[in-house]
Amino acid sequence: MLKRIAPDQLRLGMYVQEIPGPWMNHPFWRGSFKLEKYEDLKTLRSAKIDEILIDTTKGRDIIVEDAPKPAAAAPAEPEAETAKPRQAKISIQVGAEQERVQAARVLTGSKKAIMTMFNETRMGKALDVKQAMPVVQEITASVSRNRGALISLARLKTSDDYTYMHSVAVCALMIALGHQLGLSPEETRQAGLAGLLHDIGKMAVPAEILNKPGKLTDEEFTSIKKHAQAGHAILRGVDGIGDAALDVSLHHHEKIDGSGYPFNLKGNQISLVAKMGAVCDVYDAITSNRPYKPGWEPGHSIKRMANNQGHFDETILEAFIKSVGIFPTGSCVLMHSGKVGIVIDQHPGSLLTPTVKVFFSATTMAMLPIEIIDLATTRSGDKIASYADPSKMPNLPNLETIWASSGLN
Known part of the structure; x- marks a missing residue:
């Protein structure tokens, strides 16, 4: 039988069927397992988790004194609410x-x-x-x-x-x-x-x-x-x-x-x-x-x-x-202006106009002030001319560092 219990009701020997919420937000990559280690019990009790689903057919059940006491004149709605399916979160497009x-x-x-x-x-x-x-x-x-x-x-x-x-x-x-x-x-x-x-x-x-x-x-x-x-x-x-x-x-x-x-x-x-x-x-x-x-x-x-x-x-x-993308995120590109940049984001449906972080000059082989250009919306007139070959630019900084740095840093 499946039961939803509070973390402080957990006992060794219980079978954890599910830890609700995204798996990366709790300390266990497994979603279901038998609780046999005291360290795991302590970790689960201290985690920011509201409830845990246990399977009493595969492990220990809650004991009577652990069961939550019903409040006086408690309405039936909370139990019905628990049985309702959880509404899936809708993904949205973000940068x-x-x-x-x-x-x-x-x-x-x-x-x-x-x-x-x-x-x-x-x-x-x-x-x-x-x-x-x-x-x-x-x-x-x-x-x-x-x-x-x-x-x-x-x-x-x-x-x-x-x-x-x-x-x-x-x-x-x-x-x-x-x-x-x-x-x-x-x-x-x-x-x-x-x-x-x-x-x-x-x-x-x-x-x-x-x-x-x-x-x-x-x-x-x-x-x-x-x-x-x-x-x-x-x-x-x-x-x-x-x-x-x-x-x-x-x-x-x-x-x-x-x-x-x-x-x-x-x-x-x-x-x-x-x-x-x-x-x-x-x-x-x-x-x-x-x-x-x-x-x-x-x-x-x-x-x-x-x-x-x-x-x-x-x-x-x-x-x-x-x-x-034709120029995937992380690509090193040469602009018509002679500037070199790295693609940091895409525009679905607009494969030739990604967002580019410009930081280097192929003409002077020197660093430039970092500038982020959204080619789908900018009116600068600059466009991607071709892929850039980092091996032919000896003064080029580490591209992974440039790409991974936040904003204009």
Whole structure:
């Protein structure tokens, strides 16, 4: 039986079925678990939580003296109110600057959850899909508010957390692409879950190969390639896993021309969601710093992907570019005026006029006073001429620092 109780009614041995509210606002990434540690009990009691849902069929019930005393002449409405469904919050579009703080919190919580899930899988424990869905829901909410903020922050990985943050980034990219393709909310959630779990098979790859800082040998690369089938085998045994996650885990390295792996599928032999996974996986991989190579600038990466004939489905790639922008957030661009800037936000439906933070002169190779230009509304007459190649500008400051700095700082 499910019961809603106050945090001070919690006792060891109870089964916590749900902690209402966003999972990142409470101290546990899992939504349901048996309360067996005194430290967890103290943490839950001290957290800013109004109520907790327990399942008395899986754990201890409240004892009589803990039950709330009914007030005199108490009306029946409060109990009826508790049974009413909670109204979902409606996402609204906000600027990247406004969303970035929330997106950073989502990324931190998501990374913690994925690290736990993946490491438990490496140790042979069964994956629980119900524990992954809250992560997908929070990422979906952030992407719905602003597509670029979380996706751009997720690029800023370290070599130690690459595998985990890559999974989070691909989840966000799949959700943004699902929106662009007009998938239903459930189809988009399943695509996001598929992105989150697409590399779960890497937990079957020896850690020394997975984290090798140098170039892989042919033998090591063969070992890495086995992660697609290993991931499919892991997910196939998971209760409640959807077809999308199974499909993407197995086929996200297939290519339209048949040169991919593991089965050399081509064209329509590859499903829509697997084609989506291929695009999102490659984009995040090539824009991220890796142990053996620095990431490419986002705009340059889009150009390279568009020129890579035979790898991607053209329709899917076109939709992907519309979802992240022709000049994605984080892109280094050269303006007609000779100024250099970095894209900090997008305007949906206006792919050529993002918001740009200008800070450098390609003519004098010197820093300029930082200026934020909204190309969709400004009348300055300046426009983006092309992508800028940071490697050809030796005095250019760290682009990640410029992009991540708030406002005009």
